Amino acid sequence: MDPLQATEALLDLIEADRARRCEAIEAEARQSAAQLLGEARSAARARVRDALVHERRRLRDGLAAIDASLATEVRLHDQRGFRALLDRTWERLPTALAVRWSDAADRAEWAGHVVASARAVLPAGEWTITHGPGWPPSEREGLAEDLERLGIQAVFVERSGFGPGLEVRCHGNRVDGTASGLTADAGEVGARLLEQLAAGDPAQRLRAGLATNEGARA
Numbered sequence: 001m002d003p004l005q006a007t008e009a010l011l012d013l014i015e016a017d018r019a020r021r022c023e024a025i026e027a028e029a030r031q032s033a034a035q036l037l038g039e040a041r042s043a044a045r046a047r048v049r050d051a052l053v054h055e056r057r058r059l060r061d062g063l064a065a066i067d068a069s070l071a072t073e074v075r076l077h078d079q080r081g082f083r084a085l086l087d088r089t090w091e092r093l094p095t096a097l098a099v100r101w102s103d104a105a106d107r108a109e110w111a112g113h114v115v116a117s118a119r120a121v122l123p124a125g126e127w128t129i130t131h132g133p134g135w136p137p138s139e140r141e142g143l144a145e146d147l148e149r150l151g152i153q154a155v156f157v158e159r160s161g162f163g164p165g166l167e168v169r170c171h172g173n174r175v176d177g178t179a180s181g182l183t184a185d186a187g188e189v190g191a192r193l194l195e196q197l198a199a200g201d202p203a204q205r206l207r208a209g210l211a212t213n214e215g216a217r218a
Contacts, residue, residue: 097179101164104139111143111166114177118168121175124151128169132162 100106118127127147131140135158144154165178176184 093183094179097164097182101179102134104136107135108139110164110177111139114166114168114175115143115147117177118170118175119150122168122170122173125170126153126155128155128157130157130159130162130167130169132164133158133160 101110129143140154140156144156147154163179165180165182167178167181168175176182
């Protein structure tokens with residue numbers, strides 16, 4: 001082989017080696033670039049996830065604060081509404097009691113509650129039953145006969161300006177079933193009225209509330 005051919009052969013070997021090296025370097029670069037790109041994408045996705053988690057937490061906390069504030073406003077609104085309704089109902093209560101006492105059936109039920117309460121705390125014997133004007137004698141006589149069968153002697157005392165209801169006395173003890181006595185404890189009556197008002201239609205519930213409040217106080 002002459003020198004020219006030998007030189008060309010060497011150049012071909014060098015070129016082939018250079019091509020292999022370049023290809024290897026390019027492959028390694030591509031691999032590194034792909035790895036770096038994957039890592040960058042993973043890091044970006046992690047940052048996005050963290051940002052979304054933070055944003056969701058912030059929104060959730062904000063919504064919870066709004067819900068709590070709204071619940072407080074609703075509760076305060078309801079309380080103000082019930083307070084106003086209770087005040088109006090309390091103003092009408094004396095009239096409602098008077099109307100109830102003026103009705104024969106309601107009056108009989110009222111007297112029955114007072115007598116039942118009195119029997120629970122007072123001994124048999126002579127009872128003094130004080131009442132206001134207008135209680136029909138026939139109703140008093142009927143009640144006296146019922147009590148007599150229970151060993152109780154009823155003495156009725158009519159008092160002017162006494163108002164609706166009855167007061168029962170025996171041996172210095174008494175059961176106050178009058179309208180003023182039933183409403184003397186404003187806190188308890190107010191709480192019972194609120195229960196009735198919160199349970200449904202105030203107009204329908206007031207009557208039931210008065211009936212349950214007619215358990216007389218000793």
